Amino acid sequence: MSTNNNASQTLFRFVSLRNPQLTETKEKNLGFIHRPKGVTGIFDTAVTGMSSRSSKLGEMVKAARNFSNAGFETEKKIEEGPFGTLLTIGRKLSKKEILDSAELILVKNYYKNLIDANKELTAAGTKIFVQLWDNYIYQIVTQGDFYVKEAISHILMAIHVGFAQSLDLADPEIVKINGAKPLEKAFDSKIVLPKYLFSDDSGTAGVVSSRMSGDVSNSALSSKAIQRLESEAKSSLVANKALHRKEALEKLNKELEKLQGKYHKSREQAYQETYVKYQEANREALDVYAIKLAEVKTKITEETPEEEKILLYDDLKRYEVKPFEFSYQNEINLGELLEKLSPESFSLFMALFAEFDEAKAFEDSYKERIRIISYNTLTIGSQTIVLDDEIQTFSDALHIVENNISTSMQAALEHTPLSQQQYVNIGGASVPVVNTTARTPMAYSFFAHSTLGLTGSGGFVNFSFEVEDVSWSVTNARITATTDTAGSFEENYSNIPVIDNKIILPVSLINKFRTSVAFKIEIIFDNGSIAYADLGQQYIKGDVSLTGMLTLKRGMAENPQEPETVIIQKRKNFGIKRLGVADYLKVVQSVHAYVPGGSFQY
Incomplete structure (x- = not known):
């Protein structure tokens, strides 16, 4: 028998085609379900700022406990x-069943x-997505219950169809990406796991030139640096708490005063x-009483006995009003x-x-x-x-509030560190002494404070980081945050100088959160470099302190002569492997012969 592979000799011939897709897709590609921007949870917090010896999976497993x-x-x-109806719709999608008009309207x-009106997630919307994605990632990390994981994925599929309907499906770009019927592509969408949590660390040791704007991620902080950062943050926090309370007061x-x-x-x-x-209702009676009173007064003279006066006034009582x-x-x-x-002021008043x-x-x-009883x-x-x-009057309350303002101001002054300049006398001339604290460039300190209150949002964030020298003054610092009360927003701060090789940002996120903050920051330096950090979702009750290293992207203006070697460790067997350009839209063909009892997948 000939050993040549002659297709005519096979009983069956199957051809399976694979059409790979890149995992990094545009938001408008409705074939993929991405976690919305700003939606971060407990697992993001677990992998943020982890040591170089830790693995993302290991940290997430710890958080899952x-x-x-x-x-x-x-x-x-x-x-x-509450997700039962969405689960039913999602199951229909997974079975390729057609949704009716009522189901489409529902999602x-x-x-x-x-x-909101700008098509950004509200605080309530963010909370729902955090809940769904945290539970979805929990099931992936723990491999706990396959059916629960599938149920959550079906809920996300149903919501994704609602998201697709919120877009302008006639937009030429959407049609170009998704085809003539974009909504049908959303019906068959696939979930993409967050790259930040599940992507591999790529590459081996390499050289990153400062001139070529490479990303530099420094090693973990030493315990001494962490203690210094936390100590300085706490000392400034006392003053900032006092100032925050003073401003609230x-x-x-x-x-x-306005209500008073x-x-x-x-x-x-x-x-x-x-x-x-009262006068209109008693006008006649008041006039009669006035006449009778006048008559009584004319009858009373200096010689009128006291007994007679009493009788006259007793008779007048008949006309009293x-x-x-x-x-x-x-x-x-x-x-x-x-x-x-305001909610914050009412909460402070009650406190x-x-x-x-x-x-x-x-x-x-x-x-x-809150229920008002009396x-x-x-x-x-x-x-x-x-x-x-x-407290019975506004004056009573204002007096106490003003006393508290004075107390808070005094506390702020007492705990505000003052820079002192020392001089030495050399040859009759006073020369300033430079006392520079040892710094770890790009080491940051994040300190968040949340005020317990009945209503409103009472909190703030302190963010500072260390730099090499005065050439690292900040052109602009942009904070991107998503909170439980204010939703998604940005705050920008410009022209911040270096003081003692340290950058201290103004107090941020004032009264914009109660317990939950997703925090990102991007810093542009005067020397052209850029640093950034993503702290993920932080749950704040009282005070939360974090330290870590900013990721630095060096600019051309900053020290173009010296390249910097950066070692990146690779963790194997975990994460998502990106498809290269050569693999994109690659067609793979294979020929199969019939195998008894076998099954084939297309």
């Missing part, structure tokens, strides 16, 4: 939960409720209106304050003038609404909170 998958324990729990409206003071003015104006107006009504009475609401009224004060468990009230505020009493959760009896 403390992760709560409440509501996603079983497939049945998901079916009975479209669901996604519409997650975004000043805001409260201003709002109370309105109260007195409205009270005076109500008094005048009530008095006019009920005296004018006026009552008005209390100056300090919790219902009015809750409505008129100043009532005694209660602030931490418990802070937790309850996520689950329960002018001086409210409830939140299981707590009943009553104002101090000493």
Whole structure:
């Protein structure tokens, strides 16, 4: 028998074609489901700032041990939960079944409720995606329950169809990327895992020239550097907390003064209106009483006996009119304050003038609404909170607020470090002594503070980092953040000088979060270099301190003579392998003969 591979001798001939796709795709490619920008969770936090000896998988496995998958324990729990309808629609998509118009409208409206007018995720929308992606990644990392993982993927598929409908599907670019029927491509979309968590570290040792703008990621911080960063951050934090409280108190003071003015104006107006009504209602009786009073006075002389005077006035009582009475609401009224004060000011007012468990009230505020019981009493959760009896008027409150402003200002001054310049006398001339603290260039300190409060967002972030010398002054620093109260936004700070080989950014994210912050920063230096860091999602209750190294992208202007060697460690057998250009849209053909009992996949 001939050993030549003659296709005519085979019983069956199958040809399978593979059409690979790059994992890095545009957002408008509806064939892929990406985690939305700004949506980061517990696993991002776990791998951010990890040591060079750690692996991403190892850090995520550690984080998974403390992760709560409440509501996603079983497939049945998901079916009975708030995502049950989306799960049903997602299952139809996975089976290639056609969605009816009602289902398409449902997912479209669901996604519409997650975004604002600019089509950016709202705080509530971000929270939902964080929950879904954290649980999805948890199942991948732990390999815990295949059916739960599949259920979450089906939910994401359903939401993705809603996202697709939010786009202009007639846009030429979308049509060019997705074909004539873009929505149909969204029906068969594939989930792309976050590259930041699952990508391989690529490459081996190499040379990165400063002139050629390479990325430089330094080694882990030494314990001495971490202690220095944390110590300096804490010392400045005390002053910043005092200043933050002072500014909050000043805001409260201003709002109370405004309410006081309105109260007195409205009270005076109500008094005048009530008095006019009283006079109109009793005009005749008041006139009669005035006449009779005049008659009594004419009858009384110096010689009139006291007994006769008493009789005259007793007779006058028959004509007396009920005296004018006026009552008005209390100056300090919790219902009015809750409505008129800003959320942050109301929270601070309650902290100043009532005694209660602030931490418990802070937790309850996520689950329960504040209920006003009376002018001086409210409830939140299981707590009943009553104002101090000493606070009856705006003047009482303003006096105490002003005292607290003075106290906070004094505390800020006492804890603000002052730079001192020392001089030595050399040959009769005073020469300044340069005392430069040892620094670790690009080492950063992130310190976030969240104020426990009934309402509003009361917190801020301190961010600073160390540099080599004064040539590293900052042209612009851009912070990109997503928080639980303010959604996604940017803050920019320009022209920041180097002081003692250190850059200290102005206090940022003021009153823009309660417990959750996703934080990214990009810094452009005057010397042309760029540094950046992605701290992922941080959950803040009280104070959170992080240290690490910025990733530096050197510019052409910065020391063009000296190349820098950067060692990048490669972790094998984990992550996603990117397809090269040569592999993109590559067609692979194979010929198979019939195998009894075998199966074929196309």
